[in-house]
Structures are given as structure tokens and as C-alpha cells.
Ligand SMILES: NC(=O)C1=CN([C@@H]2O[C@H](COP(=O)(O)OP(=O)(O)OC[C@H]3O[C@@H](n4cnc5c(N)ncnc54)[C@H](O)[C@@H]3O)[C@@H](O)[C@H]2O)C=CC1
């Protein structure tokens with residue numbers, strides 16, 4: 001039996017990197033997908049590759065109006081929503097003294113505030129339905145300090161504790177909330193010129209792949225993790241143990 005048969009899954013940042021690999025795996029496991037991202041033509045192409053049970057909704061995750069439209073389209077097409085994968089994100093690599101307040105706000109807006117916005121809207125449907133599952137892509141940088149990405153790290157730390165708080169708050173309503181905390185993964189968010197150094201700094205000696213993150217996300221999305229909520233899954237090649 002497929003692990004996500006007929007489950008309706010909304011994946012933000014679903015057309016690149018970790019989100020796209022997860023969409024591919026979830027699709028193989030029988031899910032109906034709503035891919036959410038910024039680039040309309042790329043999004044429609046990716047959705048077409050997946051076939052009839054996938055739609056793409058162009059949206060900026062920081063916009064409340066766009067977020068509401070995502071759920072309206074999801075209900076219009078599939079009649080329900082079972083899983084929300086808050087995965088969209090932007091990196092931020094600059095010394096803090098060079099970061100403007102507007103840049104800080106944008107990082108926190110995409111990487112943290114949007115997770116609250118989408119979760120809140122999903123929870124309304126989940127409470128009505130009597131079940132639901134939220135997966136948030138945080139980061140190992142939510143656990144540790146690292147130079148040059150203070151806003152990003154603050155946002156991801158916030159995602160971890162937002163996850164715990166929502167998980168505790170809605171556990172009795174059959175709504176699970178967990179976070180995936182990847183280490184350095186080979187996706188477009190990592191600048192090409194630092195990949196080798198990041199691989200060397202990782203105990204396993206390489207970057208992780210999007211496909212490896214997708215398998216971890218599938219664990220959180222499926223009943224394989226049925227007793228897990230308000231918690232985190234760190235998949236980092238040993239980085240945070242150093
Ligand atoms: N690649 C890595 O080493 C790590 C990535 N992460 C997190 O994984 C998540 C996925 O990132 P990757 O797959 O690595 O990068 P990616 O750049 O391949 O994917 C991120 C996606 O989010 C979308 N996105 C960005 N801003 C958006 C907005 N305002 N509205 C809608 N969509 C938006 C992008 O267009 C892109 O498709 C992010 O939350 C990132 O912070 C966490 C730890 C490590």
C-alpha cells in the first residue's frame with residue numbers, strides 16, 4: 001500500500017530542491033499535490049510532469065491574500081487538505097553589519113512568518129476535518145550559531161519552536177506538527193563556490209541530497225511517524241554533533 005494514498009498535500013517551495021524531490025516521492029506514494037511557488041511557467045511545467053493529480057498555484061508565501069488563494073484552489077480541486085509542507089525558504093549569507101533592516105525583515109518574513117500564516121490557515125481546515133499534519137522545513141542552523149546568516153538562523157530557530165508550540169497546542173485534535181532540520185544539502189540555495197568547503201565541514205564528507213531529505217519528509221508525512229509530534233528530525237550528516 002502506498003504511504004500517502006489519496007492524501008492531499010500542499011508543498012510550498014515545491015518546484016525546486018528539497019520541495020521538488022519531496023513532491024516526486026509523495027507523488028509516487030499516491031499523494032495529490034498542490035505545488036506552491038513564485039515562478040508560474042516553471043511551476044506549470046513541473047505540475048505537468050507529475051500528471052493529473054497535481055496542480056501548481058503561483059503564490060508568494062508572505063502574502064495573506066495569496067495564501068488564502070492557495071487553500072481555496074486546493075479545496076476547489078480536491079475538496080480537502082491533509083498535509084501542509086511549509087518548505088519555501090530563502091538563504092541569507094552576509095555579515096550582519098552589512099544587512100539592512102529591510103533585508104532582515106524579508107528573511108524572517110519568508111522563512112518564519114509565512115510558516116505561521118500557512119499553518120494557521122491549514123489548521124482551520126484540519127480542525128473541521130478532525131485530522132491534519134504539518135511539516136516545516138527548519139534547518140540545523142535553527143539549532144546552532146553560524147556567522148553570516150543571523151537573520152536566517154533566527155528565523156529557523158523560530159520555526160523549530162513554532163513547530164513545538166503548534167504541535168503541543170493541537171495534539172488532542174489529531175493534528176501533528178513536526179520540523180525537518182536539514183544540514184547542508186546540494187540545492188540552488190547553496191552558492192556553488194562554498195559547496196566544497198561545506199562538504200568538507202560535514203562529518204560524512206559530502207553534501208546531502210534533496211532525495212535524502214524527501215525520504216525524511218515522507219517519514220514525517222506518513223503514518224510511519226504516527227506517535228511523533230511537536231518534534232524535530234535533524235538530518236545533517238553529523239554536523240551538529242561536532
Ligand atoms: N539546501 C540546504 O542546505 C538547506 C535548506 N534548508 C531549507 O530547505 C527549504 C528548501 O530549500 P532548498 O530546496 O534548499 O532551496 P531551493 O532554492 O531549491 O528551494 C526553495 C524554493 O522556495 C521558493 N520560494 C522562495 N521564496 C518564496 C516565496 N516568497 N513564495 C513562494 N516560494 C518561495 C523558491 O522559489 C524555491 O523554489 C528552505 O526552507 C531552506 O531554508 C534548510 C537547511 C539546509
Ligand SMILES: CC(=O)C(C)=O
Nearest residue numbers: 091139141183184189
Ligand atoms: C541553507 C543552509 O545552509 C542551511 C544550513 O540552512
